[in-house]
Amino acid sequence: MKIQIKEISYYDTWSIRHQVMWPDKNINYIKLTNDDEGKHFGLFVGKKLVSVISLFTKQRKTQFRKFATLSEEQGKGYGAQLLNYIFSIIEKSPVQVLWCNARKDKTSFYKTFGFIETDQKFHKGGIEYIIMKVNL
Template sequence: MIIKEIYVEDTWEIRHKVMWPEKDLNYVKLKDDHKGKHYGVFEENKMVSVISLFFSEDGAQFRKFATLKEEQGKGYGGQLLKFVMEKTKKDGINHIWCNARYDKIDFYKKFGMVETNESFQKGGIDYIIMRKYLK
């Protein structure tokens, strides 16, 4: 398994297949995608998981975190999330957060993330903001 920085365009196919397959490909593209850092997990030269990281003055947000369905449960996503958290901490960022789908709360809790009281709905899916302080 290799984790490396990738081009944003390389994230779109996995984002689309995993998160919003019923929508047009443009639905998974973010207007600020070009401002983020994007990482992929490769297993035997095949990209199996992606995540995008966006920085602000007070922290970093990861978005569009997706692992191919047939590769889920093999630890790729967990390794990618650990990588991003460690890199963010090394870069001096004090906290990391995400908009978590409710059915993924337990996954994020395994990595020390906690639920906030902020939630919203997008595309018929409920989300909650989860956060982890890194210092």
């Protein structure tokens, strides 16, 4: 199957965000008030959207949010391909820091991409998050 990564609309991210991140919540829970200000990307396997990520840039810092891969497609390297694609975009920009709010149980994944844990932590919906960043 052909793999393609391309920019998508923010509302095209909602289904995967909802299924993967907060399936027990109302779909409005995964919508961001500033979704329309971000850049959103999707990884397609054939014509099927399997992984999404949203980027929000302020000054020279970009935060990625709502990074999710369909459960049945996890472990196949799609998330890594999508994150590598984001790095290739960021490297061509004036952005100096890429950061995220990582679920604690996913920090080892981000460390493989050079992200480091900060001392900033918080809880949301019963899940612990750690802010991670990588300087570019």
